[in-house]
Amino acid sequence: MEILEKISSFVLPCVVLFIGLILLFGKGDFFSHFLDGARDGMKSAIRLLPSMCALVVGVSMFTASGAADFLAKLLAPVLDFIGIPSDIFPLVITRPLSGAASIATYEDIIAKTGADSFSSLCASVIMASSDTVFYVLCVYFSSSGVKKTRYALPVALFISAFAVVFSCVLCRIFF
Amino acid sequence: MLGKCFGVLSVVSFFFAVICHNTGAVCDAIVSGASKSVTLTISLIGIMTLWSGFMNVLKQAGIIKKLSRLLRPVLRLIFPKSFKNGVATEEITACISANLLGIANAATPLAITAIEKIQSGRKTDIASSDMITLAVLGCASFNLVPTTVIAIRQAAGASITYEIMFPVWICSGLCMVLGVVLCRILGKIYGDT
Incomplete structure (x- = not known):
C-alpha cells in the first residue's frame, strides 16, 4: 500500500520536472511565459x-x-x-x-x-x-x-x- | 448565491447566538473570521500564481493542445458547449487532468482559470451549464492518496490506514459520475445561458 503513496508523491515533482525541462530545452522564452501566466493567476487570487x-x-x-x-x-x-x-x-x-x-x-x-x-x-x-x-x-x-x-x-x-x-x-x- | 448564503447565515447565527447565549463567541467569530479569510486567500495566492505560470508554459509549448485533442472524445460529452464552440477547451482539459492525477491543489487554480476563460466571452453574470459541471466536479475532489486523512489516522495509532483508499476511490468516482449526470440532466431541463 505504501507504494501507492510513493507513486503519488512522484506525480507533482514529475510535473515540475517536465516544466523545468521545457524551460531548459524549449525553443523560445518560456520563462517569460511562466511569469505572464503567474501574474494573471496572482491577480485572480487577489480578486x-x-x-x-x-x-x-x-x-x-x-x-x-x-x-x-x-x-x-x-x-x-x-x-x-x-x-x-x-x-x-x-x-x-x-x-x-x-x-x-x-x-x-x-x-x-x-x-x-x-x-x-x-x-x-x-x-x-x-x-x-x-x-x-x-x-x-x-x-x-x-x-x-x-x-x-x-x-x-x-x-x-x-x-x-x-x-x-x-x-x-x-x-x-x-x- | 454568496449574498443569499451570507444573509441566511447571519440571520440564523444571530437567532441562535441569542437563544444559546453565544453572543460573545459570535463576536469573536466575526473578527477572527475576517482575518482568517485573509490567511486563506494569501495561501491560495501562492498556489494560484505557481499553477497559472505552469499552465501558461504548457500551453505555449503546445502540450495542452495535444492533451486536449486526446481527451476530446470524453470531455466533449461532459462539457458539450465549450467543446462545440472551442472555448476554454485547453483550460478545462488541464483542470480535469490535474483532478484525475489527484493533484487537488492544482485543480482549484486551473478550474478558476477555466471558468474565467469561459466567462470572458460572455456578458451575463449567470453561470453556464459547463461552469456548473466543472464546479460540481471540483466538489467531489478526487485525491489519489488522501494524505491528510491518512496522516491523522497514523498519528492516532490506527491499524487501518492506507486501506481506506479503496472505498475513497469508489466513493469519489461515483460522486463524480453522479455529479456529471445530474448536471447534464438539469442543464437540459433549465437550458443554457
Whole structure:
C-alpha cells in the first residue's frame, strides 16, 4: 500500500520536472511565459478576497452561534434512520462548510471512539471523498464575476450528502 | 448565491447566538473570521500564481493542445458547449487532468482559470451549464492518496490506514459520475445561458 503513496508523491515533482525541462530545452522564452501566466493567476487570487471574507465570516458565525450543533441534533433522527453512526453527525454538518472545522471535528471523532472504530472509518472516507462545497463554489465563481450559480449549490450539496451515505455503506462492505 | 448564503447565515447565527447565549463567541467569530479569510486567500495566492505560470508554459509549448485533442472524445460529452464552440477547451482539459492525477491543489487554480476563460466571452453574470459541471466536479475532489486523512489516522495509532483508499476511490468516482449526470440532466431541463 505504501507504494501507492510513493507513486503519488512522484506525480507533482514529475510535473515540475517536465516544466523545468521545457524551460531548459524549449525553443523560445518560456520563462517569460511562466511569469505572464503567474501574474494573471496572482491577480485572480487577489480578486477572491472580498467574497472569501464574506463566506468565512458567515461560516464562523454559524458554527460559533451553536446553530451548527442544533442542526446536527435536528438531523439526527433522519441520519439514524439511514444507518449513519451518531458520532459522525457533527461532521456531516461541518464538512461542506469549513475545512479547518471539519478536520477538528474529525479528530474529535477519532479521539472519542478510537481510530479503528466504525464511526472513525466512515468519518475518514467522508473526509477524503467530499470537499468543502461552499468554499469550492465561492472560490470557483467569484473571481470571474459570476453571481447567479443556478443549480450548482443544490447539486453540490446533494452530491456531498450522497457521499456521506455511500461512505457508510462502503465501510460496512469493506471493514 | 454568496449574498443569499451570507444573509441566511447571519440571520440564523444571530437567532441562535441569542437563544444559546453565544453572543460573545459570535463576536469573536466575526473578527477572527475576517482575518482568517485573509490567511486563506494569501495561501491560495501562492498556489494560484505557481499553477497559472505552469499552465501558461504548457500551453505555449503546445502540450495542452495535444492533451486536449486526446481527451476530446470524453470531455466533449461532459462539457458539450465549450467543446462545440472551442472555448476554454485547453483550460478545462488541464483542470480535469490535474483532478484525475489527484493533484487537488492544482485543480482549484486551473478550474478558476477555466471558468474565467469561459466567462470572458460572455456578458451575463449567470453561470453556464459547463461552469456548473466543472464546479460540481471540483466538489467531489478526487485525491489519489488522501494524505491528510491518512496522516491523522497514523498519528492516532490506527491499524487501518492506507486501506481506506479503496472505498475513497469508489466513493469519489461515483460522486463524480453522479455529479456529471445530474448536471447534464438539469442543464437540459433549465437550458443554457
